[in-house]
Amino acid sequence: MTYCKECGKEVRDGEAFCRQCGARQAAASAGPGPASGATVTEEELALFVGKNADTYLQQFRKFRQGGEDSYSATWNWPAFLFTFWWMIYRKMYGWALLILLLGWIPCAGFMLKIGFGMSANYLYYNHARKKLIALKGAATSEADRAAAIGRAGGVNNVAIVIVPLVIVAMLGILAAIAIPQFAVYRQKAYDLQAKRELQEACTIGLRIFAEKPEKTELEPDEFLYAGLVRTPDVEMMLLDGRKGTFSITAKHAKGNMLYGTDQKCFLTEERRTDK
Numbered sequence: 001m002t003y004c005k006e007c008g009k010e011v012r013d014g015e016a017f018c019r020q021c022g023a024r025q026a027a028a029s030a031g032p033g034p035a036s037g038a039t040v041t042e043e044e045l046a047l048f049v050g051k052n053a054d055t056y057l058q059q060f061r062k063f064r065q066g067g068e069d070s071y072s073a074t075w076n077w078p079a080f081l082f083t084f085w086w087m088i089y090r091k092m093y094g095w096a097l098l099i100l101l102l103g104w105i106p107c108a109g110f111m112l113k114i115g116f117g118m119s120a121n122y123l124y125y126n127h128a129r130k131k132l133i134a135l136k137g138a139a140t141s142e143a144d145r146a147a148a149i150g151r152a153g154g155v156n157n158v159a160i161v162i163v164p165l166v167i168v169a170m171l172g173i174l175a176a177i178a179i180p181q182f183a184v185y186r187q188k189a190y191d192l193q194a195k196r197e198l199q200e201a202c203t204i205g206l207r208i209f210a211e212k213p214e215k216t217e218l219e220p221d222e223f224l225y226a227g228l229v230r231t232p233d234v235e236m237m238l239l240d241g242r243k244g245t246f247s248i249t250a251k252h253a254k255g256n257m258l259y260g261t262d263q264k265c266f267l268t269e270e271r272r273t274d275k
Contacts, residue, residue: 040129040132040133040136042057042060044132044149045060045128045129045132047146047149047150047153048128048131048132048149048152048153048154049124049128049153049154050150050153050154050155051154056121056124059121059125060121060125062074063122063125069126071119071122072122073118073119074118074121074122075117075118075121076120076121077117079116079117079120079121080113080114080116080120081113083099083112083113083116083117083120084096084099084100085159085162086120087099088162089155089156089159089160090124090127090156091152091153091154091156092123092124095123095127099116131152131153132149135149135152186254187254187255187256190233190252190253190254190255190256191252191255191256191257193231193233193234193252193255194234194235194236194251194257194259195250195257195259195267195269197228197229197230197234197236197250198236198248198249198250198259198260198261199261199265199267200229201223201228201236201248202261202265203265204226204227204228205218205223205246205248206246206265208222208226209243209246215243216243217241217242218241218246219238219241220238223238233252233254234251234252234253235251235252235253236248236249236250237249239260243263244263245263246262246263247260247261247262247263248260249261255272256271256272257269258272
C-alpha cells in the first residue's frame with residue numbers, strides 16, 4: 001500500500017495520480033514495464049516471451065532507460081530476414097497483416113525490412129506489455145493468469161511447420177516455371193548455332209565463286225579450307241555444290257529446326273520430323 005506524497009491519502013498500486021489531490025505519483029520500478037497503469041515484471045515478460053526470453057529481456061531493458069518507455073534502436077536478425085513469418089511466429093498477427101500489405105509498395109521491400117529489423121524488438125516489447133496489462137485485469141488468480149500468459153505469449157509453432165512447406169512449395173513453383181523455360185532457351189541456343197554456321201558457310205561459298213569466276217562447283221572440304229569453323233553437334237550437308245543451284249542444309253543434333261539456304265543465301269527453316 002502506498003500514500004500520496006502531497007496529501008497523504010491512500011494511492012492504489014499502479015496509479016499515476018492521486019485521486020484526492022491529483023498529484024503525480026512516483027512510477028513503480030519493476031523492470032521493463034509500463035511507467036503508469038498496471039506494472040509488468042521481468043518474470044511476467046519472460047513467461048510471455050517463452051523461447052529465448054533472456055535474449056529479449058536484454059533488449060527490453062534498453063527501452064526503459066530513465067524509468068520511462070522510449071524507443072531505442074536494436075537489431076533483430078530473424079525479423080529482418082523473415083519479417084512476415086517472424087511476426088506470425090511471435091503471434092503479432094496485426095503487424096504481420098500490415099507487413100503483407102506494405103509488401104505491395106514498389107521498391108520499398110528492402111527499406112521496410114531494415115526498418116523492421118531495427119524496431120522489431122521494441123514492437124514486440126510493446127505487444128507483450130499491452131497483452132500482460134490486459135491479462136492482469138482479466139485473470140482471477142495467479143495460476144489462472146500464468147496459464148493465460150502462456151497461452152497468449154510464447155511462439156506459434158505452426159509457423160515452424162508452415163515456413164518450410166511454403167519455401168518448398170515456392171521452390172517447386174519456380175522449378176516448374178524455370179525448367180521448361182530453360183529447356184526452351186537451350187533449344188533455341190542449339191538452333192541458333194546451326195543457323196549461324198549455315199549462314200557462314202553460305203557466305204564462304206559465295207565468296208569462293210566470286211573470287212574464282214571459272215569455278216562451277218564446290219566440294220565440302222573447300223569450305224573448311226576457306227576458314228569455316230565447325231562444331232561437332234552441327235550437322236551440315238552440301239546438297240548441291242553447283243554455282244547456279246548452290247544449296248546447303250544444317251541442323252543441331254539437339255535442336256528442333258532444320259535450316260536450308262539457296263545460291264543467294266536466302267534462309268529457310270522448318271521443324272524437324274526426325275526427332
